[in-house]
Amino acid sequence: MEDSHDLHPRRAWLVLLRTPGLGPGGLRERLAAHGGNIEAVLDALLRQAASLSAEARAWLMQPDEARLAADLAWLAEPGHRLLCCLDADFPPLLETIPQPPAALFVAGDASLLLHPQIAIVGARSATLSGRTHARAFARELGLAGFTITSGMADGIDGAAHLGALDAELPTVAVIGTGPDRVYPSKHRGLARRIAQHGALVSEFPPGTPARSDHFPRRNRLLSGLSLGTLVVEAGLSSGSLITARLAAEQGREVFALPGSIHNPLAQGCHRLIRDGARLVEGVSEIVEALAPAAIALGRELASRLDLEPAETGRSTTAADPASQVVLNALGHGPIALDELAASTGEAVSVLSSMLLMLELDGRVEALPGNRFQRLPD
Known part of the structure; x- marks a missing residue:
């Protein structure tokens, strides 16, 4: 049942997110000016309606109640959420990109957006070899502790999602439609x-x-959520090159798989490599390159719960109390992530980052089925 106390702020968010011409930047600016009070933002805009465009004024003065009711009904369904930029678990990586979103509609596990992610993108008309590479890299990177993120398009995107899912690993799809629409x-x-x-x-x-x-708007979120972007097959006019460019502009790592000079879908990857992307032939190269960023993300998330960071240069150590709690809870047999969360009382998002640091430190091994096992000291 909808919490009546939450209904009015949520409705205000929905009205403002649908206001023509406002955009995420305008909404964030007004939120800052009104101390994060979304209802105050809406009230102020209503008072200033005369200065707005005719389209914005018409919407604010008489919003489509049926559309707003449908939005609220979607959000009321289990597993659906409006993740707002003021929420404590809004992805911190998105706060550092140009034009960060004001809110995200999420169907599924929103905590995954806090996990260390890698985007895998590429051509829609990918070859069998390209799709095979995408699935293999997705599986191995997922087993290494990264959440696989892509755009659910044909070709490489779909193969990357399947590579994670078939290994019983989570995956995130950033889409260019409403959350209730599927394209293709x-x-x-x-x-x-x-x-x-x-x-x-x-x-x-x-x-x-x-x-x-x-889709170009979607691509900035796809790269922004991720610590790095891997391009697997791309033509010279591929939208994947837009994602790679955005990733580079956001200060993220860009990786590209080389291919045959006779394959047109290798040309985009070769151009990326000439422009400074990392040529990669194996998963270990990506894991090694992203380890510092993954460690930094894990420490930032841990600091939200007032956990003490390790003082050494290692990702985690036995001297780190939080890490030792996790190691003790792991015992000496495989344990599922949700069981570990239940036994430690830690959030899954924080545990995932800590486990990745422990894995990079050679103290934990990731197993199929989102399970983990402590390695001998």
Whole structure:
């Protein structure tokens, strides 16, 4: 049942997210000016309606109540959430990108957005070899502790999601439609699996159809959520190159798989490599390159719970009390992540980052099925 205390702020968020011409930047600016009070932002805009565009004024003065009711109904369903930039668990990596979103619609496990992620993208018309590489890299990177993030498009994107799901690992899809729409429609089954075992994420409200200008906007979130972006097959006009460029502009690592000079879908990757992307041939190269960023993210998340960081240069040590609690809880047999969370009382998002640091430190091994095992000292 909808909490009546929460209903008015949530409705205000929905009205403002749908206000023509406001955009995430305008909404964030007004939130800052009104101390984070979303209802105060809406009241102020209503008082200033005369200075707004005709379209914005018409919406604010008489919003479509049926549309807002449909939004609220979608949010009331289990596993659905409006993740706002004021929420404590809003992804910190998105706060550092140009034009950060004001809110995200999430279907599935929103805590995955705090995990160390790597984006895997590439051509929609990928070759069998490219799709095979994408699935293999997704599986191995997932087993190394990274959440696989992609755009649920045909080709490489879909293969990356499947590589994680088939290994019983979570995956995040950042989409260019409303969270209740699936594009392409052939991926309806994939979207259901992602929502059940990962998360579907959109900046666009429910009911928003696919539009060509939505996907470049989506791409900044795809790269922004991730510590790095791996491009597997891309033509010279591929949208994946946009994602790679955005990743570089956001200060993220960009990786590219080389291919045959006779394969047109290798040309985009070769151009990225010439422009400074890391040429990679194996998962270990990516894990090693992203380890410092993963460690920094883990420490930032741990600091939210007032955990003491390790004082040495290692990612985690036996001297770190929080890490020792996790090691003790692991025991000497495989344990599932949710069981570990229950036994330690830690949030899954924080545990995932701590486990990645312990794995990079050679103290923990990730196993299929989102299970972990302590290694001998």
